[in-house]
Amino acid sequence: MLITVSLLLVTTALSVVMLLVLTSLAGSKVAGIQDWGMANGIAVIALLLFAARGVVPDLISIEVANALLLLTASLMYAGFRRYLDLPIAWRLLAAGSLAAFAGVVVFHYVHDSLALRVVAMSAYHAAICFGIYASLPTVADGRLRYPNAFTRTTAFLLGLGHAGRGAFYALDAYAPAALLDPILANLIFFAIGTLALPALSLGAVMLANARVLTDTAYAAEHDYLTGAPSRRAFHDIAERELARARRHGSGLGLLLVDADHFKRINDTHGHGVGDEVLRDIVRRIQGVVRKVDYYARLGGEEFGVLLPDASFETARSVAERLRAALDRPAQGKPGAAYTVSIGLAMLEKGEDFAGLMGRADAALYAAKAGGRNRVECAPRATPDIRPRSGGAKVIRLRP
Structure with a gap:
């Protein structure tokens, strides 16, 4: 017992x-x-x-x-x-x-x-x-x-x-x-x-x-407000995809998406409507990007979209579809119409992610300066040098 x-x-x-x-x-x-x-x-x-x-x-x-x-x-x-x-x-x-x-x-x-x-x-x-x-x-x-x-x-x-x-x-x-x-x-x-x-x-x-x-x-x-991956997670994925692109010689595109006049939306309609706009942007990004693409909220009203295995034409097409999808009122908030500006950059040989991000950011600023609600493509960081018939060289910056 x-x-x-x-x-x-x-x-x-x-x-x-x-x-x-x-x-x-x-x-x-x-x-x-x-x-x-x-x-x-x-x-x-x-x-x-x-x-x-x-x-x-x-x-x-x-x-x-x-x-x-x-x-x-x-x-x-x-x-x-x-x-x-x-x-x-x-x-x-x-x-x-x-x-x-x-x-x-x-x-x-x-x-x-x-x-x-x-x-x-x-x-x-x-x-x-x-x-x-x-x-x-x-x-x-x-x-x-x-x-x-x-x-x-x-x-x-x-x-x-x-x-x-x-x-x-x-x-x-x-x-x-x-x-x-x-x-x-x-x-x-x-x-x-x-x-x-x-x-x-x-x-x-x-x-x-x-x-x-x-x-x-x-x-x-993940971002607590929108549920989108965070900046930290995005950078981790970007470094992995950048290494893979280097190994295989595949294309890698980056889109920086920024809501136009977002402060005006908050001031006019309130921060609740502004939060809904951010969530709406995430929903629409999810509906446009490819299954292999990654997206994240980078901070404020700025979002990033990474496009692995993409040519310039593919990346440009995704960017234009995304801009068009975001050119309408937020769901359930007809008074809070908004648009976005998008900067596009393609990874170049020997470039790190900071360089790619910097060129995409410059393209985004160009889109803002050019009137907003548009896609701007970053020029190549390295010039394309081609000899002329007479032996002289011409330097061209290609998108």
Whole structure:
């Protein structure tokens, strides 16, 4: 009996640790954490009541303890469903837990059978584990891949364990005289029942932590107002695409897009309308650029569009389509009409990204000076020198 009580106390300690870890993540606002935390808090009480079997009345160590354990399982399932933004079948959970609890009561007071009480509890816990397994996606991306695989596998194995435990006792292959008897079969199945919550809680903590890291990385790489990639992310992508363009000798174009008279929009219609204009620009950029292109909000009302594997003609065509798409009122704000000016530059041999950006910026200023609502192409940084028939040379700057 000492072994099983020790196992209960160790599991209780693990639940306390998981509760503390989940509490530390509560400020992250990850969905499901509150349910998982409540489940571990209730589990601590339930496990201590189980450990007190023979010391406290059976009503407390059997009915109350099992009722709390059923609530714990339901909250764990609800937490995973909430985390995945899936509906929670509360009525089904209530019906299943009430049926299991009714089995505990019947097989205690009507027909006293520990084996059948274990069957009733195991059936519900197996259903919960398989439900968690079915809820989690088969494949997750990025940081969520390993935590998702771990939790999904753990839930499935625990579901099999609970199902096997229930089947074992249902067949009356072994009917323990007491739940805490230190017999090998009883210890194995007892461990499955008590360690299930810490194992699932570990998966929940891993998923919550991965979500926090993913959300933090997204916030660092995206503009909070428009959802467009940030200047930092844009520069990282640009350096990668510039290196690739050098390796393969492919074209790389850069568009700098700036809303015309944006201050006037804010002053006339208010900053709320100005914010909507910025979001509208992002939506329309998304509808015009190619799938291989990258865009970002560089700051204020200026946006960048990177055009990998593009010739000058392709880049010019994209720029003109984009200018035309942005030459109309913002959606839902007919009074806030706006246009944009665009500067276009193509990467040249030996040029770094700062040089490309500088030429595109100069082209943008030329577009502003030329009347706005237009596309200006930056001249080549290096002159094109061609010999004349008489041996003299002429220098031409080509777009």
